[in-house]
Amino acid sequence: MFTDNKDFYPTPKHLIDKMLFDLDFNYINSVLEPSAGKGDIVKALEDIKKPIHQYGRNKYNFDIDCIEVDQNLQHILKGKNYRVVHDDFLTYDTMKEYDLIVMNPPFSSGVKHLLKALEMQERNGGGIICLLNAETLKNQFSNDRIILSRKLEEYNATIEYLQDTFLDAERKTDVEIALIKVQLPTVQRHSFIFDGLRKAAEQKEEYINTEDTQIAENNLYKSIVRQYELEVQAGINLIKEYNAMYPLIMREFGKDAGTGETIQKGGCILSLDLSRNKDKYRNELSVNNFIQEVRGKYWTALFNNPKFIGKLTGNLKTDFYNRIEDLKNYEFSLYNIYELKIEMSKKVVKGIEETIIGLFDEFSHKHYWDKDNSSNIHYYNGWKTNKSWYINDKIIIPLSGFDSFWNKYRPTDYKVKEKLQDIEKCFNYLDGGLTEAVDLEESLKFSEEYGETKNIVLKYFNITFYKKGTCHITFTNPELLKKFNIFGSQKKGWLPPSYGKKQYKDMTPEEKSVVNEFEGEKEYNKVMSDTKYYLFDGNSMNLLEDKTA
Structure with missing residues (x-):
């Protein structure tokens, strides 16, 4: 861990205790640790918050924000459920007020970090506890160092020089340390x-x-x-x-x-x-x-x-x-919006695959007991099983476009609309944006307004509602339905592991038998000629790309 980050020196426990000694946490509501590392200082602060006894309230009530530029360390902090609000303290821009900023910043840029902390606390007042390489204060060869010394003097900072504090640390150094504590006064404000x-x-x-x-x-x-x-x-x-x-x-x-x-x-x-x-x-x-x-x-x-x-x-x-x-x-x-988008994108791939499989099941065996729904699927002998099927181009699902209470046709009902939207979204992912858009919500509104219950045209399928509470779906894109069936059958393990990887002529008799049952040699060769289309790979897609943003 240390070899890749030359500025990472975890703060030893005895030094953290010295940093936090004599603080009155009764007056501290918010804390920032702008160089959190793997969270040693944050842990000490969290320990201070722990309840006095098992069922008691926290002794102190304050919240802690962390900042860490190293992505590996960010993962460690998040794994400990510490709140990482930004990556680089020097670019952190917030109007939130902190009663205390406590930090062990990178020695190579300690001056800039402490100046930034002073700038933040000058707006409203608050405390700062900081470790610096002692040489930073003793050798004032740059403008930043000169400005820092003047500010520390102006705010009556206490500076304690410490020797050998990192000799027994996780990462050892004999550098002399300056422990700086400064309390900036609360800014007095007047009515304007x-x-x-x-x-x-x-x-x-x-x-x-x-x-x-x-x-x-x-x-x-x-x-x-x-x-x-x-x-x-x-x-x-x-x-x-x-x-x-x-x-x-x-x-x-x-x-x-x-x-x-x-x-x-x-x-x-x-x-x-x-x-x-x-x-x-x-x-x-x-x-x-x-x-x-x-x-x-x-x-x-x-x-x-x-x-x-x-x-x-x-x-x-x-x-x-x-x-x-x-x-x-x-x-x-x-920063946080795009961090959230990245997280969402990762979950979307997993979520959409689960939803597709859920639809595959729903369109098939979930309602097999109903004589109408039994026509939804076509059976075939799959890989190592004879209980395999794929979805036909016409299916029936239990989805009512009629409000039984008011005895009124209402295809725009939230549950109906959300179900159809989820089906459309799954096919959107499989389609990759190739099909011309049709506004689902507007189509349902038009259908409701004019009482049209049959052959409502949507993006990938047409629908018809019946009063007995069913919805008939007719898929209008056979190649996309084929892609849907391949995806579901592969996830179920009903197609040979070699499917889409091996030419038909090179397959074993057993593999050919499954392919023949599923689609036939001609259709399989079509898949092999365009595997990029037929074999869906969600990880290769930018699923949350927003070209308008």
Whole structure:
């Protein structure tokens, strides 16, 4: 692990204890570890949070974000269920506030990392604990080092030089270390309402133009991220303005018991809370709670956007939608959007294959007991079994386009529409975008409006609904249906392992017998002439590619 990452020096336990010693965690709600490595510092922080006894509450309640640039280490952190919110700390851009940044950054770029941490904490105040190569502070040969020393002096940082701290570590070094602890003061904010009244008229036109610019963005993801950033910044300004206004707009005047001076008291006239947050125990008006709720709003909006999740099946949509609460802890950024797309793409291949097999089963043996459904399949003698079949070009499934309660034809019912969409999505993956699009939802709306129950034309098949609760499907693309049957039969193990790999003339008599039963020599030769089309390989497809984004 160490040979590939020359800057990775895991922090030994005794040094972590020294770093965290004398911190008062009663005043720490959020922590950032921007060079998390394999999570040694994070583990120490998590241990501090552990309950006092088995059924007790956590001794301290704070959340921890991690950043790590090394992908191998990222996997380790995620495997430990630590929250990795970004890869490179130097490019991390967030409006979230951290009460504490604790880090052991790469020695080669320690100055830049500490300057970045100082820049973040200068916005709102907060603590920093950092390990640096002592030479960084003792030998000020660069502008960055000079600026860093001035800032540490300005904020009255404590610096302790330590010898031999890494001699018994996982990765040893005799470099002298500087342990830096600095607490930046909370930024004092003043109300801009009274001072800003005379400027309001001038700023109104500028604000409207800015808003219009945001709406006019063409790129989906960049546009929505910019809109998120605008909303968060506006909300943060409002919260901080409210906090600054609070002592100036209280309910009543009264006398101070000690001085006799007239003061405002009795609580604030105005109320500001997180109306989206239904949990009364987490309804505290704070910047971080507000950011969490806005993140949830935008992640939800993204999952409701067809351009983002349009290719997911119903089950996968539900799985990802159920992660909204966890995603509130992750910055709504291009980095995290594309990380999520990568994860979705990996799951889509597995999910779509499972859905295709589910449809293969549903179209065949699942409803074999019904005399109408028995015509769905054609039996053949498969590889090592005589219980094999493929789907015919006309099938019947139990799917009602009629609302029995209202006695009304309703093919646009959610369950009907989602089922047909899932079938279409499976064939979309198999088709690879070769077939001209037909708007399924519009076709169903047209059918409902005009009461057309028969031969409704969709992208890959026509459908007819019957009042007894069945749907007749006629596939209109025989080659795609053939591809579907090959996929299902291969996954079931009903075709020889050599199928699609060996020419017919080179097959054994046993292999030829199965192929003859399944499709015949002529059709098999057609497969061999275009295996790229007939033998589906989901891993070679960019399943979530969005050409409009």
